[in-house]
Amino acid sequence: MSELLNVPTMADFMAQGKQPEVLFWVGCAGSFDDRAKKITKAFVKLLNKAQVEFAVLGTEESCTGDPAKRAGNEFLFQMQAVTNIEVMNAYEIKKIVTACPHCFNTLKNEYPQLGGNYEVMHHTEFLKSLLSEGRLTVEGGKFKGKRITFHDPCYLGRANNVYEAPRDLISKLEAELIEMKNCKKTGLCCGAGGAQMFKDAEKGDKEVNVERTEQALEIQPEIIATGCPFCNTMMTDGIKAKEKEDQVKVLDIAELIANAQDL
Amino acid sequence: MNYLPNVLFAIVLIAGIGYFTLNVKKLIRNIKLGNDVDVSDNKSQRWKNMTMIALGQSKMVRRPVAGFLHIIVYVGFVIINIEVLEIIIDGLLGTHRIFSSIGLLYGVLIGSFEILALLVFIAVIIFWIRRNIVKLNRFWKSEMTSWPKNDANYILYFEMVLMTLFLVMNATDVHFQAMNSGNIISQFIAPLFSGFTETALHTIERTAWWFHIIGILVFLNYLYFSKHLHILLAFPNTFYASLKPKGQFNNLEAVTKEVKMMMDPTIDPFAAPAEGTEMPAKFGASDVQDLNWVQLLNAYTCTECGRCTSECPANLTGKKLSPRKIMMDTRDRLEEVGKNIDSNKGTFVDDGKQLLDNYITREEIWACTSCNACVEACPVSINPLSIILDMRRFLVMEQSAAPVELNNMMTNIENNGAPWPYNQMDRLNWKNE
Numbered sequence: 038m039s040e041l042l043n044v045p046t047m048a049d050f051m052a053q054g055k056q057p058e059v060l061f062w063v064g065c066a067g068s069f070d071d072r073a074k075k076i077t078k079a080f081v082k083l084l085n086k087a088q089v090e091f092a093v094l095g096t097e098e099s100c101t102g103d104p105a106k107r108a109g110n111e112f113l114f115q116m117q118a119v120t121n122i123e124v125m126n127a128y129e130i131k132k133i134v135t136a137c138p139h140c141f142n143t144l145k146n147e148y149p150q151l152g153g154n155y156e157v158m159h160h161t162e163f164l165k166s167l168l169s170e171g172r173l174t175v176e177g178g179k180f181k182g183k184r185i186t187f188h189d190p191c192y193l194g195r196a197n198n199v200y201e202a203p204r205d206l207i208s209k210l211e212a213e214l215i216e217m218k219n220c221k222k223t224g225l226c227c228g229a230g231g232a233q234m235f236k237d238a239e240k241g242d243k244e245v246n247v248e249r250t251e252q253a254l255e256i257q258p259e260i261i262a263t264g265c266p267f268c269n270t271m272m273t274d275g276i277k278a279k280e281k282e283d284q285v286k287v288l289d290i291a292e293l294i295a296n297a298q299d300l
Numbered sequence: 301m302n303y304l305p306n307v308l309f310a311i312v313l314i315a316g317i318g319y320f321t322l323n324v325k326k327l328i329r330n331i332k333l334g335n336d337v338d339v340s341d342n343k344s345q346r347w348k349n350m351t352m353i354a355l356g357q358s359k360m361v362r363r364p365v366a367g368f369l370h371i372i373v374y375v376g377f378v379i380i381n382i383e384v385l386e387i388i389i390d391g392l393l394g395t396h397r398i399f400s401s402i403g404l405l406y407g408v409l410i411g412s413f414e415i416l417a418l419l420v421f422i423a424v425i426i427f428w429i430r431r432n433i434v435k436l437n438r439f440w441k442s443e444m445t446s447w448p449k450n451d452a453n454y455i456l457y458f459e460m461v462l463m464t465l466f467l468v469m470n471a472t473d474v475h476f477q478a479m480n481s482g483n484i485i486s487q488f489i490a491p492l493f494s495g496f497t498e499t500a501l502h503t504i505e506r507t508a509w510w511f512h513i514i515g516i517l518v519f520l521n522y523l524y525f526s527k528h529l530h531i532l533l534a535f536p537n538t539f540y541a542s543l544k545p546k547g548q549f550n551n552l553e554a555v556t557k558e559v560k561m562m563m564d565p566t567i568d569p570f571a572a573p574a575e576g577t578e579m580p581a582k583f584g585a586s587d588v589q590d591l592n593w594v595q596l597l598n599a600y601t602c603t604e605c606g607r608c609t610s611e612c613p614a615n616l617t618g619k620k621l622s623p624r625k626i627m628m629d630t631r632d633r634l635e636e637v638g639k640n641i642d643s644n645k646g647t648f649v650d651d652g653k654q655l656l657d658n659y660i661t662r663e664e665i666w667a668c669t670s671c672n673a674c675v676e677a678c679p680v681s682i683n684p685l686s687i688i689l690d691m692r693r694f695l696v697m698e699q700s701a702a703p704v705e706l707n708n709m710m711t712n713i714e715n716n717g718a719p720w721p722y723n724q725m726d727r728l729n730w731k732n733e
Contacts, residue, residue: 042731044728044731046728063727063730065717065718065719065720067730068718068722068726068727068728068729068730069718069720069722069726069727069730070720074730074733077730078730093728095727095728096724096725096726096727096728098717098727099717099718099724100713100717100718100719102713104709104710104713104719105709105710105713106549107549107670107689107692108692108696108702108706108709108710109584109689109691109692109693109694109695109696109697109702110693110696110697110702110710111551111552111555111583111693111697112555112558112559112697113710113713113714114551115551115552115555115556115559116559116562116563116714117713117717119559119560119563120563142545142547142548145545146544146545146547146548147548147549147551150551150556151551151556191547191669191670191671191672191673192547195546195547195671195672195673195675195676196545196546196547196548196672197545197546197547198545222676223611223673223676223677224673225611225613225616225673226613226669226671226673228613228617228669229669230669230670230671231668231669231670231671232670232706232709233669234719235705235706235708235709235719236666236703236705236706236709237705238617238619238667239614239619239620239621239663239666239667240618240619240620240663241614241617241618241619241667242617242618243617243618244617245613245614245616245617245669247617248613248616248617249613
């Protein structure tokens with residue numbers, strides 16, 4: 038499969054004197070985490086299918102600085118930001134799409150003040166626009182009638198008020214979209230944000246991801262859909278902790294769309 | 301001698317309002333201890349937010365039961381206070397129900413006050429039951445120690461007493477009952493006093509009248525010491541709240557300057573700082589003076605309802621962090637600093653304490669997932685997360701005191717541009733895997 042992926046870099050485009058339509062910001066999780074890499078590939082397959090002229094920064098990409106900033110290290114964040122902005126501005130980037138809500142939030146909201154002004158889209162918003170422009174078509178396929186719930190990533194939902202794009206995509210799959218008791222504005226965090234992903238939780242009586250997984254299991258979904266590589270990890274771990282791997286799958290929206298078409 | 305009640309009333313009124321003004325000045329002084337922050341943008345959106353959220357209670361009703369009861373008490377409070385105007389005029393001039401001459405409308409007004417008074421009384425009883433009998437979880441969290449619990453109940457008792465006095469005052473007002481207009485509720489209370497002489501009724505009516513107005517003045521002065529301050533501060537607080545997307549954390553300008561300098565190859569790193577260069581600001585916050593004034597206003601506005609804490613993922617899973625406690629601690633420390641300034645002739649003398657560690661522990665600070673659930677939940681647009689972030693900034697940038705795992709994560713970002721120890725040159729390897 039992998040040899041079919043067409044992933045040009047900005048440097049490739051530059052060499053040909055061309056500009057891509059959009060920069061795909063892969064992010065650290067999407068580049069290095071084994072689970073998240075599958076999401077990256079699923080999204081690339083969709084971009085290829087829709088014949089989107091996109092590019093990645095590849096080895097020129099570096100952490101946006103989000104976890105450093107949320108951990109309180111403003112220095113490191115701004116160093117990362119200024120470096121990335123220099124690279125992107127040199128390539129005259131106008132539009133960015135990313136599958137990570139943390140990168141999305143940082144690029145969209147925290148880079149402009151430092152000189153990085155781009156139109157930034159979450160991959161669910163981007164996929165939705167491809168569908169509405171008719172560049173990509175989705176049929177229910179194997180997810181038709183399945184019970185799917187969407188776990189709102191904090192940095193996509195509450196942080197940036199994107200609630201509908203991922204849900205619209207699920208409904209395009211002709212699946213049964215079911216909501217957890219905490220959803221949208223009151224969605225419960227998976228436990229990974231604010232740099233928690235990289236440390237053990239403080240003493241308590243439960244892990245946050247287990248609490249959230251229990252909320253999901255209450256409504257008996259067949260699939261928990263996510264829009265964030267970190268949420269994906271947390272929910273997958275939660276499902277494992279509850280020993281429900283056989284009944285419930287955790288999949289990114291991009292994977293759902295790609296898998297529906299057997300890409 | 302006939303003017304004695306008028307004079308007495310004027311003295312009570314001036315004393316009541318005077319002491320309140322004194323405390324409001326102190327309140328403003330304390331809030332101004334915070335750093336400046338620019339909130340001059342987008343005035344129209346700010347007015348809109350204040351109108352919707354504070355005046356219109358739009359976020360209160362997200363929890364329908366509490367929201368509905370709160371609206372009754374809120375509307376009742378605002379409208380019944382029109383009556384206070386009449387009381388003040390009567391008290392100063394020695395008149396009795398000076399507005400009653402407006403005729404039918406007076407009956408309609410007082411009638412609606414009476415209905416509201418009854419509704420407020422009932423709502424307040426339900427509030428009390430929710431707190432003390434049903435014991436809703438959020439009212440019994442660990443930060444709800446004896447004072448916060450008592451404070452909440454005192455407010456409810458105050459309101460019960462004030463509403464009762466208002467209705468008794470009307471019920472024992474022979475003249476008003478005889479008018480038989482507007483006594484919608486009090487006519488049913490009047491029979492309780494049927495055996496009383498006119499003099500006795502008059503005495504009861506006067507007593508209720510006096511206690512009602514004195515009660516209101518005492519309540520007014522109680523505000524500064526109580527969580528009930530939200531009835532005033534909810535308005536400026538919703539006005540000055542951030543208009544940015546919740547995920548957007550501010551970029552520290554002092555850091556931007558230093559980063560730009562570090563990245564600029566033309567700058568001589570060993571050059572002596574130019575004349576008049578300011579000392580770099582303290583990064584982050586360890587005490588209330590390091591916060592900005594909107595954050596301090598937030599602290600005074602908090603009414604300790606606990607909606608934030610009841611939505612906090614850390615708190616829900618038994619961690620020590622409670623966003624409400626962050627706000628309560630900030631206010632308590634700010635009050636302490638204010639008192640320190642008062643007793644030291646206007647300057648703060650180091651008392652060896654600070655907000656961090658003496659009030660808010662590091663364990664609380666590090667438990668936050670920055671999910672914004674608390675910010676979203678607050679009915680009056682308080683942002684506990686911004687205080688948590690500022691304290692993390694202090695811990696990391698001034699003290700290098702992040703948890704070890706976070707230091708590893710940050711070292712990785714510094715060295716190889718990712719929070720994990722992977723080589724930046726391997727970033728595109730996934731393509732061929």
